[in-house]
Amino acid sequence: MARIAVIGAGMGAMAAAARLAVAGHRVAVYERTRTYGGALRRRERDGFSFDTGPGLLPLPAVYRDLFLKTGREPLEECVELVQVDPSSHHVFADGTRLSLPNTSRAGVVSALEETLGAAAARRWGDFLVRAREAWDRSRRPLLEEPLWPNWQVLAEREPYPAVPHKRLLRTRVAGTLAEVGAWELRDPRLVALLESHALAHGLDPRATPASAAVLPYMEHAFGTWYVRGGMRELARALYERCLARRVEFHFGAEAAGIVEKDGRAAGVELADGAVAEADLVVAGVAPGVLDRLCRGTRVRAADDVPAQRGAASRVTVLLALRGGRPEGTAHRTVVHTGDREAELESLFGAPAAVPARPTVTVLRPDDPALVPDAGHEAVTVTAVAPGGSEGAPDALAEHLIAVAGRAVPDLRDRLLWHEVRTPADIAGETGAEGGAVPAPALAAAGGRLLHPSTGTRLPGLFTVGGWSHPGGGLPHAGMSGALAAGLIVEGPEFRGSQ
Incomplete structure (x- = not known):
């Protein structure tokens, strides 16, 4: 039985802690803030409650497996999962509106044909x-297995099937998501639908590999889910599962360094000078924080996948509305920008800035737990923002509220109050520089969208969470915990879930 110190109480870190405790290890978690959950936070005010991080859960099988492997109570006995239907409603630049049903390819095609x-x-x-083919080719190495030592194969291999396109008398194959849209989908509304999946993760579709086709495929194939009471309830359930498995939590305990002894990780030095000795250390922190904790020790070799830095962030506006949620309202509405080129240049150009009219996601959960009574509604509006971007909160709110008005026509008349969450808020909660939010790992693109391996070059040190393989997003964070636990329990021969 090993003593294991876990740095951070994010979802990947807690997923690893629960699995390691079940395997018989003594696990202690050290979290610098006063609560658990990482990006899964909650804001409560005047009887309203809002998720300030992810608002929906794709691929719930990851957490079903986690709860199955760590206790007798399945996930559905710990939280109430609700399948969102329609999966999404879209408002396009030309005014076209489209609702897509959940987990039904035939239903999606039918809705598209009608609209x-x-x-x-x-x-x-x-x-x-074609996206399913890309998923079948990349699912195991990019989600279910530890990062391959010869990861360069993933960097070079494009799993999206080649569809030759003749342009200017030359036959070419789409290499980016933007080219897939322009050459294979052609309709600007379909292009907007496709590219919104990349934008949601802060990715520029013009530079994102065609392999990102797996992002809309995952949603269509496995559905979109909500946790009743807010997504924070998923973090609460995982925290309680950890407690039930006798994981120790120390909040307000900021790590100042990783202790090394005899050439391996041997514990965590805390900011107050105390040292938590351990046989193994699992770090669920952003790359810059890991660098600081390692104090100059190189934990990644020169030929390893480099840590991603400078990722995009989010701006979120929390809206408290008078009047109940109208019957038949979609849980999620994506309002697409009217000027794609201007949006992309603002987000990914130099200097980067929040676009004047960004693509926004409006979440309107049908959940009495989020409002003081049936005569009110809690709405969350989110848009991508450059990491580290600053701006007057009121001006940012005006940007997003103006766009969201296309999804909620009477929005301003119903508005009681609003709050703005900026990249600085995300940085304060997660420790990521500039409030950066990691994207899921994707193949091709020279490995630019891969994340470093869970294992490190420092024996006894492992990493988890969105900044490690397999990258950002709730399912990926959960899998990072499974991979770290597998490598610790079974050793380097561990090959992932079967």
Whole structure:
């Protein structure tokens, strides 16, 4: 039985802690803030409650497996999972509105045919078939297995099937998501639908590899889910599962360094000078924090996947509205920008800034637990922002509220109050420089969108969370915990879930 110190109480860190405790290890978690959950936070005010991090759960099988492997109570006995249907509602620049059903390719194609026409529906249906092929090729190495030592194969291999396109008398194959949209989908509304999946993760579709086709495929194939009471309830359930497995939590305990002894990780030095000795250390922190904790020790070799830095962040506006949620309202509405090029140049150009009219996601949960009574509604509006970007909160709020008005026509008349969450708030909660939010790992693109391995070059030190393989997002964070636990329990021969 090993003593294991876990730095951070994010979802990946707690997933690892629960699995390691079940395997018989003594696990202690050291979290610099006063609560658990990482980005899964909650803001409460005047009887309203809002998720300030992820608002929906894709691929719930990851957490079903976690709860199955760590206790007798399955996930559904610990939280109430609700399948969101429609999966999403879209408001396009030309005013077209489209609702997509959950986990039904046939239903999606039918909805597209009714709204955008038979040709557009056929092209999207064909695209989903190719996206499934990309998913089948990349699922295990990018989600279920530790990062391959020869990760360069993933960097070079594009799992999205080649669809030759003749342009200027030359036959070419789409290499980016933007090219997939322009050459294979063609309808600007389909392009907006496709690219919104990249934008949601802070990725520029013009530079994002075609392998990102797996992002919309995952949503169509496995559905979109909500946790009743807010997504924070998922963090609460995992925290309680850790406690039930006798994981120790120390809040307000900031790590100042990783102790090394005889050439291996041997504990954690805390900011108050105390030292928590351990046989193994699991770090669920951002790259800059890991560098500081290691105090100059190189834990990644020169030929390892480099840590991602400078990722995009988020701006979120929390809206308290008078008047109840209208019946039939979609849980999630994506309002697409009217000027794609201007949006991309603002977000990914130099200097980067929040666009004047960004693509925004409006979440309107049908959940009585979030409001003081049936005569009110809690709405969350989110847009991508450059990491570290600053701006007057009121001006940022005006940007997003103006766009959200296309999804909630009477928004300003119903508005009681609002609060703005900026990249600085995310930085304060997660420790990530500039409030950066990690994207999921993707193949191709020279490995630029891969994340470093869970194992490190310092014996006894492992990493978890969105900044480690397999990257950002709730499912990926959960899998990082499974991979770290597998490598610790079974050793380097561990090959992931079967």
